[in-house]
Amino acid sequence: MIRTLFAATAAWLLCAAALLAAADIREVTSPGGITAWLVEEHSIPFVSVEIRFEGGTALDAPGKRGATLLMSALLEEGAGDLDSQGFAAARDDLAAQFEFDAYDDALTVSARMLTENRAQAAALLKSALVAPRFDADAIERVRGQVLSIIQSDALDPNRIAGTTYDHLVFGDHPYGSARYGTAESVAALTRDDLIAAKDAVMARDRMYVAAVGDITAEELGALIDDLLGDLPATGAPLPPPAEMDLGGGVTVVDFDSPQSVVVFGQKGIRRDDPDFFAAYVLNHILGGQGFASRLMNEVREKRGLTYGISTDLLPMDLAASWQGYFASANEKVAEAIAVVRAEWARAAAEGVTQEELDAAKTYLTGSYPLRFDGNGRIAGILVGMQSEHLPISYVRDRNGYVEAVTLDDIRRVAARLMTPDALRFVVVGRPVGLPAGG
Template identity: 60%
Template sequence: MKSFLTSLFLTLSLASPLRAEVDIQEVTSPNGVTAWLVEEHSIPFTAIEIWFRGGARLDAEGKRGASYLMTGLLEEGAGELDAQGFAEAAEELATSFSYNVYDDTLTVSAQFLTENRDEAVALLRSSLIEPRFDEDAVERVRGQVESIIRSDAKTPNTIASKKLNELAWGDHPYATSISGTLESVAALTRDDLIEAKDRVLTLDRVYVGAVGDITPDALGELVDELLAGLPETGPDLPAEAVYGLPKGGETVVEFETPQSVALFAHEGIKRDDPDFFPAYVLNQVLGGGGFASILMEEVREKRGLTYGVSSFLAPRDQGALIMGQVASANDRIAEAIEVIREVWADVAENGVAEQQLEDAKTFLTGAYPLRFDGNANIAGIMVGMQAEDLPIDYIATRNDKVNAVTMDDIKRVAERLLRPEDLHFVIVGKPEGLEKSE
C-alpha cells in the first residue's frame, strides 16, 4: 500500500505543468488566519503546507532536543488511534503527512484527494491537537534519535558543522544541534514533549499555503478547522544571535580518516538585506555554480585538490553566514585552504568577469521554473515567501531582480560581503601542515 501511495502522490504532484507564473490568492479564514492559495481544479488533489516560525530554537532551557523528538512523534498516534492505527488510517484515506523541524521553523506537509479531504484534515488535526505521546512510541523514537546522535558523532561533516556553529553562535540555540545530546534526550519526559508542542505550534507564528482542488472559502474553513485549539501565542523568540567565529585561522578537530573535511565561513547577509540578490548572484559565480564556479575551477580543475568545493549563503532568522565546504587528502588540505583564501581575496578585490555574471544570471533565471514541478513544491515555496515577508507577486518578479544585478552591484557587494581576513576554517581529519586545535 505504501508504494502505491508514493506512486499516486508522485503522479498527482507532477500532473501540473512546470511554471514560474502562478496565480496566488490571499485568503483570510473566518478566524483571521491568512493563507495563500493557488487553485488547480484539473485534478482532484490538494497539497497544503503549514510552517510555524520558531522551530527548535524555542526549546526550553535545559531541554535541547525536545522539539526534535516531539516532531518525530506527531504521527505516532493521536486521539483514539495508536501509532499503528494512525498509519493505517492514513493509508486507507490515501493521504500523506510529513513533519519536520529546523532551527527556525517546524513544517507540516499534507497531500490528500478531494473525496477524502474532510477525513484527512480531521486526521491531520488530531496529530497537531492531541498527539498521544504513548510510552512505547516515545521510547522507540527516542532510540532512533539517540542512534542519529551517535552516528553524527562519527561523521566528519557533522562534526565540522557542530564545531563551526558552536564557535559562531556562542550561547544561542544555533550553537547546538537541534537533535540535542544523548544526555538531554534521555532526560526528556512526556510532559517536556507536551510543553515543546505548545511552545512551537502556536497561531501567532503560523503560515499556510495550499495548491490544488480547493476554493478560497473551502480553504478558509479547512484552516480554521485544522488549527482550532492550538495556543494563541508562544514564548518570545531568543535574542538575536551574536556572531563570534574567530577572525581568520583554522580550528582542527582530529579524526582518524585519510581525507580531511573542512567547513569555512564568516558573517554573511540577511535575506531582507537590499544587497541580498547581488550577493546571491555573486555566490553563484564564486562557489554555488558547480563546475562553472571560480572555486571549482581553481581548486579542482587547475590543481586537482578535491572532487568538490562549494560556497553558499546561510541566512537564518537570527544570524547569517556565508559558508563553504571542501574535502581533500590529509596531505593536500592545507594547499586547498590556501587556494580558497586566495580566491576569496581576489573576488573581494576584483569582482568577477562580465561573462561569468551573465552566465550566472542565465542559469539562475532558467532554472527557476524547475522548482515549480508540483502542487506540494509550489505550496512550500508560497509558505517560504510568507515566512520571509516577501510580496505575493515575488514569483513573477524574482527573475527580474536577478537580471537587474549589474557589474557595479557585484563589485560593491563583493567588497562588502567577502572578508578574506575573517574567513575561518574548521577541519576534521588528520591534516598535514595545520596545527591541531583539539
Template identity: 55%
Template structure:
C-alpha cells in the first residue's frame, strides 16, 4: 500500500471575484505571480490499495460519516460494440438492475431500497461505469447485491423488451433534438468508420434487431477484470477494502476483445447545414485538439479556458453574447476521448443571427492564432482554474469518481498535487505556440442544424 498526500492550492474568495480586463493587445511576457496569488494548502490522502487477488484501487479514507462511495470504470465502453450490434453495450448496462438469476427486477429494487443503497450503471464512449453509495452498516449486503447484478444478470426477455422500447423511444426523441442532430452529424463527418462516428445508443433499427445473445456477448466483453479502474472514498480502511475488491470483482473474466484503434479527424472544415424547421439554429464546431499526454497539454488547457471555457469572462462569450447579443451563451471544451483529442464548442442562435455569430467565432479563432492572449487574460484564467479545482473534492461520490477517472486516463497518482503548479507555469509564449498548433480557422468544422438565413454550406 502506498500513501500519496495531495497538496491542493486554494485561493481566497476575494481573488476569485477580482475584475480583469479581457482581450487587450497580446504581450510577449507573462506577468509574474503576485504575493496575493500565493496558495493556501488543503490536504487529501490517497492510498494505493492492492487486494490479495491483485486488484488495484485508489482510496480516500474518511470515517467522519458511516458511508462509502465506490466507482468502477471499465475501459472499452460503447466502442466495443460488435459489427451489426450497435447499441448492445448501452442496452446491456441499462438491464443490469432489471434482475439477477435469483430475483426479478422488483425484488432487486426492493432489496436495494432496503439496504438504503444507490447503484448506477452508465455507458460512455470509452468506458462503462458502475457506482455504488452504501452505508457502512449495510455495506457487505449491499455490495453482495451489486455483485449479483454485475456477474449474474438475468437479461429476462420481458425486461429486455421493455428496456429496448425505452431506449428506442429515447433515440426517436433525440432525432428531433437539434443539439443531438448536430453531434451525430459532426461525428459522422469527423470519424469515418471508427466507432466514434455513430451513437453508442445505436439506431432504431440496430436496437430493434438486438438479440439476447448480443446482450450476453456485450456483458462478457464490457465487464472484465483486467480493464477496471476503481476509486473509493469514505468509511473503509485499506485492510477492509482489499478483500472487498476480490469479492466484488475477482470473478470477472479477462478481456476477450481488443480495444479500438486510434481515430483520425476526417472532417473537411467549413460549414455543414442540416435543414430542420426550428426557430433557432444549433451550432457545434470543432477540430482536432491536444491529448493529455502531450507536452503542450497544460498551455492548451489554459488557452481553452480563456477562449471559451471561462463562462461569462471567456473571449467568445464576451464577443458573441455580451458585445453583439447573438446568443444566450457559447462555450468551448477539450474533448479528451481515449482515441482522439478534440477541441469543440457550441452555441444556439436565432436563424437570422447565426451567420453573423459564426463570422465572429472565426474572427476570434483568427485573432487567437495570430496574437495569442494577454497577461490579464492569462492571470485571470490561472487564478480561476487553481482556485476552483478543490471544489471538485466536496464529497465521497465526487472523489471516488475522480479517482476512477484518473486511473482510466492513465494519470499519475500525484496529478492532483502537480496540476495547479503546472497551470501556473503556463506562459504567454506557451499559449502562442499552442494556438499555432490548434487554432486554425481553415480546419474548423461547423455543423448547423436549423434554417439559418444568409448562411451557405461550404461542404
C-alpha cells in the first residue's frame, strides 16, 4: 500500500499544474453545515485533505507559551484506544500520512489517504482530533524534544537574530516570542494546559477545509461531518492586533563568530490592502528574486559583502511586516547595512525601472503554476485562499493582478510604505564599527 501511495504521488506531480489550470474548484457545504473547497481528480486513487484552524500559537494562554505547539506535536502520539506505538502502526498499515503543526496564526492538519482505505484512515484521524490521549510518557518524550530545540536555538545566531527582532518589534504580543516557548514555560506545562490549548484553537468557528483528489462532493461532505463535527463549536477569542515598535536603528547582540547575522525590517502591508500587489512586485524587485534583485546586485555582486540577501512581505493575521535577512563578515557588516539603507531610500524616492518591472512580471507570472506541484500543495493553497478571504476565481485571476501593476503604482507604494529611517536592524555577531546594544 505504501508503494502504491508513493507511485500515485509521482504520477500526480506530473500533472498537477495542468490540473489546476483547468481545475473546477467547487465550494462544498456538508449536510452538517461545514464548508470546504474541493478539486476532484479521479485518475489517481488517493485524496489530500487540508484543515487550518485560525489562531495558532498566538492563542497560547498567558504564562503558557509553547502549549499550542507541544499539543499539536502530541496529536499523533496516541488517541482513543491506541497508544503512541499503536497509533503509528495503524496509520502505517493504512498507508496514510498525517501531519500536524502550529504556527503564529494557524494550527494545520494535513492528511493523505488511499481511496481504498479512506474510511478507516479518516476514522483514525478523527480520533487524533477529538480524543488525543496526551499520555504522560508521550508528553515527557515530546517535551524533551521541544526543550532540545529550544536549547539548540539559543546557540543558533539565525534564531537569536529572529527572536530578538520579534521581541523588539512586537514586545509582549504573542508574535514577540518564539512559538516553541521558553525552557521554563515548556517545563511547567501540564496535561490540563494541553487540553485547554486544544480547546482554544481546534474549534469549528475558526476552521478552513480543502480536499483534492479521488473524492466526490457528496463523499467529502460526509467525511468532514464525521471528521470535524464533534469538535467544539467555538474556540478562544483571537488576540488583539499587534502594535509594532519600529523606531529605526541597530541592535547588536554579542555572539562569538567571524560573521554577523542580520535581520532587518519595517512595517509591511496587509494582504487585503488595494496596494498589496504593487508592494509584492516591488519587494520582488528589491530583494525577492534571488541573484536578479537590487539588493543582491548592490550588496553581493558589486561589493562582495554577503553571499546572499533577501526580503519578504509578511502579512500576518494580526500585523504586517516587511523583513530582510543577510549574513556578512564582521568587518563588512556595517558597510552592508549602509548599502541596504541607501537602496531602501533610492527605491522610496525613485521607484523602479520599466525593465525591472517587466522582468519581475515575467518571473512572477511564469513561476506561479509551479506552486501547484501536488494535491497536498494544492489543498494547502486552497485553504490559504479561504483564510485570506480570496474568491475561488483568484487562481485564474492572480496573474492578471500582477500584470496590472504599473510604474506609477510602484512609485506610489514605494513612497507610501518605504521608511529608510525607520528600518530596524538586529545584528548577531561581533561587527566592527557597530557598538553592542542600540
